[in-house]
Amino acid sequence: MSPRHLSQQDFDQRENELITLGRKLLEDDCLTTLTIDKLVAESRFSKGTIYKHFTSKEDLLMAICNQSITEMQAKFKRALAFKGNSREKILAVMVSYVIWAKLHPSQLFAVLAAHSPSVAACACDRRNEKHSQQEADLMSLMNEQIEKAIETGDLTLPKGMLIEQVTFAMWSASWGAMALIMSKGNSIKLSPMQLERESFTNATLVLDGLGWKPLSKDWDYPQTIKNITQEIFLPEMKILEKLATPFIFIS
Amino acid sequence: MSPRHLSQQDFDQRENELITLGRKLLEDDCLTTLTIDKLVAESRFSKGTIYKHFTSKEDLLMAICNQSITEMQAKFKRALAFKGNSREKILAVMVSYVIWAKLHPSQLFAVLAAHSPSVAACACDRRNEKHSQQEADLMSLMNEQIEKAIETGDLTLPKGMLIEQVTFAMWSASWGAMALIMSKGNSIKLSPMQLERESFTNATLVLDGLGWKPLSKDWDYPQTIKNITQEIFLPEMKILEKLATPFIFIS
DNA sequence: AGCGTCATATGACGAAGCGTCATTATAAAC
DNA sequence: GTTTATAATGACGCTTCGTCATATGACGCT
Structure with missing residues (x-):
């Protein structure tokens, strides 16, 4: 044995x-x-x-978080295969993020929880390092897209801003919407907020704020969302429908 | 007795x-x-x-969260007394949020933790309702500012967007930056991200994305931040310096 | 003053979960 | 077959949670 x-x-x-x-x-x-x-x-x-x-319960949670992020990253990579302009590709990643969250809410909660300081404090170094590395990998994925957009001229980096800051702005805006909406689906006051719509709104505002072309006024991004869901994530759409939590995007 | x-x-x-x-x-x-x-x-x-x-430990945590939010709200109201244009007032609220987080990190963690679904699930109805009410109050505070900005013409609400969505966009963007940066101050990969700067960046991008005038290119908002800290939050600035965690804003 | 009542206060207790470590099992070496 | 080093086990001690049978004492009544 x-x-x-x-x-x-x-x-x-x-x-x-x-x-x-x-x-x-x-x-x-x-x-x-x-x-x-x-x-x-x-x-x-x-x-x-x-x-x-696992050195502790927290270490286990961090390990679970890491495995979940690996799966999420796979979705991100699929999203980036979307044929479209640089901004549409970013949107595809956002869509994949929302889809992942809707498909695996308990995993999302695990990832959210793993970001509390007490969890990192009790997880072993090996695990924390892997976690950092995975988040860095995810950020790199976005950084690359931003670099490409700068090359093509779709994006001009605001003076004094780093590429990493752009990535962080998009990530944190999505994260905030996710954390606030998913964690309390039943709050009366927040119920008019819809994950799909608010994620899109946040992304649009940040991207427009950056002046990332084509601006929302010059392009039909709601149509882009539809295309992404149909062309890249059709299997997930069907699963979500079966789960009675369909991906609904009404702009 | x-x-x-x-x-x-x-x-x-x-x-x-x-x-x-x-x-x-x-x-x-x-x-x-x-x-x-x-x-x-x-x-x-x-x-x-x-x-x-307290019906449970979670109920206590939610109660603590509620009391903290009450104190935070007081700071928000002070921030709104800043003499400036509509966008500067919003920035003042953002600044007050960051100052509060830096002054009371453990309270921030309590508030973040209170937003996990397991906490709300174990807190009593009375407490959850108060919590919802307080968040609604905070949002109302912002909603009012947005309405004023629409009246003065500083902001034109994007087609199909609700005032509540604007508030939520700003809130969630700040929340995300806060949650990600504060919860892991020691992550190597995230260390270049600075709470003060990233909060400002997120706010600027969202506000520019909304076309909220004056746009960042037409106004010296870094100077506004300095004015806010000096005119409204000087006592807090001094405390933060004493705590060796000064409010540092380098744009 | 003495007594009874009942809202309130108490803390011992059972249950559950965490993390450890003395003990047991076993594959490989000799 | 015996030894030995390594891996696996699960009982145990400890902490914390939340409950509930019991104790307390303020107040009304006589």
């Missing part, structure tokens, strides 16, 4: 198995009910073995 | 005393170490009495 030496590969594979199981438990129930004891009970391993992989 | 009948007023006063104590514990340590048992130990009351006020 227990080999004299456990290869790094086997160890990693087991860890991924555990993280995947953790994500399954998360989907089935919710973040609050996800406990180490439950993971132990559902897994083939004992508590001691689990703690060989 | 225990009066035959406890008046609502006395009950409320005691509750506020407890919430204030909770906030003190939060400032002294951090969110993770804030426990009901600790609150009980530090307070004049027993566990049972505490649970007369």
